[in-house]
Amino acid sequence: MSVNFDLPYFPRDGLLQEVLRVFESGLKQGVTLFAPRRQGKTSFVKHELLPAAHEFGWRSYYVDLWKRRGEPELALVEALEAFANHRGLRQRLRLKEVKSKAKAPGAEIEATLEPGGHRPDDSLENRLDAALSALVKDGVTLLVLDEVQSLAGAKREDFVAALRTVLQKFQGKLLVFYTGSSREQLNAMFRKQRAPLFASTMAVQLPELHDDFVDDRLAFLAQRSVATVSKREFVQAFDDLGRTPGFFNELVLHLIIAGDGDLGKAMNAWRKAHVEAGAGAQLESLRPMEMAVMQLLAMRDHPSVYSADAAEFIKRSIDDAESVTPAKIQTAIKKLMRLDLVAPTGKVAGDYEIDDRAILIQLREGLL
Template identity: 65%
Template sequence: MGLSFELPYFPRKGLVEDVLQILTSGLKQGVTLFAPRRQGKTSFVRHELIPAAHELGWKTLYIDLWRRRGEPELALVEGLEAFLEARRSGWKRRLRFRQLRAKASAGAAEVESTLEPVSFTPDAVLENRLDFALSALAEKDVTLLVLDEVQALAGAKREDFVAALRTVIQKLQGRLLVFYTGSSREGLNHMFRQQRAPLFASAMPVQLPDLGDDFIEDRMVFLAERTRARIDEASLRNAFERLGRTPEFLNEVILHLLIAGNGNIDAAMAKWMQSHTETGAGALLEELRPLELALMNMLAQPGHPSVYSTESVAWLSRWPDIDASLTTAKIQAALKRLTRMELVAPTGRQGDYEIEDRAVLLHLRAGT
């Protein structure tokens, strides 16, 4: 985007209180928060949950599993080991860097990729390293472990890893609390909701509150403080609706308004769409195969047919470069790849899928 300025955080009313009430009740050791990307889950963690945990005297560690989603189990174990090494000897001593972004600020630790501590002698069994690291992490203080984009673990190559994670967490009850965030409904079901899921019934879900008129009013105050241009509140509210009520997207539009300094929301929206076409959604769609792109375009249509219906096959067959002998097996294979890319997810209704990435959906509906 090229827009690095961060707008003031707008709190999610009542959410941190709900999370802390669950975690301090002793009834559940974990909490899950699943919502589409760019809705503000990570901002909530950094601006509200971690500071609140510190006020309770808890130690916190944040690990983003999406940074290394091809090997999420390694991302978790090495992130834990990096934190232990940092706590013991400082962030910069005896650490080898490998695809790393790590930082510590305001008492919180974050590991966004991976560190390889020299002083650790890794066990050949990853599950043993996990057990050792988590046990050491929660050895003295109550610790809140935040696992961002936890659905990445649904694709872990080691089948026993998530089961081992649950076992260790249960062993550390009373000392280790876990806050899981994710953006994939498929991953949520695979990890937590299905009867045979590895973390079934181990955490209580909470909902991310929608932002409404109070969010728009707050953004209007921000704009009034920083620009003399007249901003129409109804137009800004309409832009929020057009953006699928996605806070990150509206903040980006507001930044375009600040740069232009003219209050023209339609022009700011056009700039926003252009930037995502060039560097985000547009670039992503260019990587898709013809049938995958056709499916994405069909799913972007309001009231689209079931993906395996006769109507769907006929619609897809008319798409350029689609084989006339299109079969449901080919459609299923394309959907499986799109699901792995976390572009689409089943809704729970038979044969019904939806686009999970809001930027991609808006891009397709705009017809660009």
């Protein structure tokens, strides 16, 4: 199993200021922050955005849609109703249990709800409208929807359109911050309705972390362990882990637990933990062509998937005399995107990358 541990938060220079400028401009109701998992989106929300909202006097509510991604529309509505009931704004549901989980402003509330007060004809869309109507009564309200791509799988086809309509209704009172990690599912949401959900939003980029982040983790390691690791080796380890802060923090914890400064052993422990947690399990069901595409994309500075060099690499990988055509490669890419294994980079048309960093790292090392 993977190691979970909260190291001190490392701020993202300029990101909070950029988000607040968008909100304060009044030109956009929402901000989107999309990046692969383990990059620090949720940490930014909880350590920077929600405390800043508190300082501004905004009411803020955080909903993690990933926790109930099998029924995200119901999860969103029940979370909003729980917030409203917790504040005593609505009495239409009976709450069996309410837990406040926040250690900082912007409480995340978990509740078990019994639909005691709803009429049989109360639709989720009506409940959504009623809950948000209650929450936006007292000044500016910030709603954070984490892993919003979960709504791409909503069972009710009209729910995303209804959400957009309700959000627009409260423009000027309600600000929305969306995070997401699955770009293919997010694109599906863009295409799902005639009026895209994010038409009234502005996208911001998660700043990359550099050597100053490595210095910070090195200083933390020195505080917690007598073992020493060279900065050069630490920088290399960060690069080997795809410059993914969540993975690097796990590596730091392995070093603290071992206490011997053996970075190679800590890296092996990290790899073993992710393999045991199921990293790469999806690859077992892939066909040879699809697996070859994954291996191609795992290469540093790999050629375009539709290039002659890529076709030659794939042909050698599958050991098949049959010609490898762009159409066959495209079919493989589409399946890999549906599995959330691959996503467009957004930099150049037809440019793709492996979306799951743990799989990327282990493919590069030949462990899968």
